[in-house]
Amino acid sequence: MADNTAGNARQERLSTLASASSAELIELWDRAGIDSACEMVRGPEIGLVALRGRIGGGGALFNFGEATVTRATVRLENGAVGHSVALGRDRRKAKLIAILDALAQDPDMESKIDAEIVGPLKESLVVRDKKRRAETAATKVDFFTMVRGED
Amino acid sequence: MYVAVKGGETAIRNAHRLLANRRRGDPSVPSLTLEQIAEQLALACDRVMSEGSVYDRDLAALAIKQARGDLIEAIFLLRAYRTTLPRFGYSEPVDTAAMQVERRISATYKDLPGGQMLGPTFDYTHRLLDPALAGDEEVEAPESHESDETPVVRVSDILAREGLIENDGVSESEEIGDLTRTPMEFPMNRDTRLQALSRGDEGFLLALGYSTQRGYARSHPFAGEIRIGEVDVEFDVPELGFTVTLGRIRVTECQMVNQFQGSSKAPPQFTRGYGLVFGQSERKAMAMALCDRALRATELGEDIVAAAQDEEFVISHSDNVQATGFVEHLKLPHYVDFQAELDLVRRMRAEHAARRDSDSDSDSAMPEAAE
Structure with a gap:
């Protein structure tokens, strides 16, 4: 678990990047004009993560299936190492996230990445969730109590 | 008794080629894209992911296409694929x-x-087939309400x-x-x-x-x-x-x-x-x-x-993959097993006939259980 602010920021960035759509990430990447030069330390490789739930929703743990994931580790010329893990089998996305993770260890790059890539991606996720919630809310049942024939 | 132990390679190859052709169907009809399956047969993909026990919508769509819509076959394909992947670990419990x-x-x-x-x-729908879906009519955007x-x-x-x-x-x-x-x-x-x-x-x-x-x-x-x-x-x-x-x-x-x-x-x-x-x-x-x-x-x-x-x-x-494996294995050649059983049934019938003859000869009223 993260126990410092830098860790929290990194954790949040990686989480947003992994949750984002690949197409949108690539578009923002291209627009930001970030250099993708790096050495692949590991992957991108596809594997599985076993998914766990809780019995009854809040009880003991159980495994209820697996999901495909892709992970990557890169090293930049300056020696910074970046990691990524995301659901799905998108190697390119995994590689880009790992590069962003490595680049963001430099404070200047960190603010650029957060402003030009992570911020807009987070905003998209919020907008998407809000739209879905509103569509679901329109199907909410309003009960009317019928007047019963009693004096 | 002679039992073929080899053969059928050409027949199998041609059967698979025929399968690929039949899977594609009429070539004048456009081929399904995986996006179409994932988007429009979404609940079929959900079932394949759930029983295939791998969450990956694109793979489920591919499996459904490859299996010609046979969902248990698609589940089988997904299960087979998962065995080729390394496992990175266990997730935190979903909340x-x-x-x-x-x-x-x-x-x-x-x-x-x-x-x-x-x-x-689907609840509260009337379960009446909708002829409009035979075409490609535009669908209304969903209603939105302010949500608390x-x-x-x-x-x-x-x-x-x-x-x-x-x-x-x-x-x-x-x-x-x-x-x-x-x-x-x-x-x-x-x-x-x-x-x-x-x-x-x-x-x-x-x-x-x-x-x-x-x-x-x-x-x-x-x-x-x-x-x-x-x-x-x-x-x-x-x-x-x-x-x-x-x-x-x-x-x-x-x-x-x-x-x-x-x-x-x-x-x-x-x-x-x-x-x-x-x-x-x-x-x-x-x-x-x-x-x-x-x-x-x-x-x-x-x-x-x-x-x-x-x-x-x-x-x-x-588990339907195990079940289908065991039921469907009955299709595979059992020539040797069957020859052995054939011999056994012939022998039992001969013994049965012999016993009946001897019973009627001796006029014994004591029926005996089969051996």
């Missing part, structure tokens, strides 16, 4: 209370915090406040069962049973759940809550030393609430059955919850009187 809810209903409470939200359901941010409280938590329902319970053992790592053993803990049920065949679990309602294992179930929506998948990455979100998956959760008259092991209260499956798979989640509850018979001190309560029967036969 269904924090779900981005797309549907949430309760048959036990009319007014409950967060409300009843129907979502994209009231947390969607779990119904089991509401009942728990009164102490009338059993709580979520604690782990029966330190170890969390994993069918993909260790062979099945009976008796089984509830965690392992739930894993088997979550990937079990929908039709089989549906029939068993139905049987419990019809009186084979008394059960008085209420759909306490069904919720469908997306949950975050969180994973502790060792290289980073903290947990990150890997993305979201859609799941269906069912909390079945059952009246329970009490036994020597537990006081009268409501007990619960639990269902959790990939995708929008409401029927499956409900069937899973009914079976989960029925299979808790021993734990709750109930008599085992019906098939749905028999753990070994239910769990051993719930």
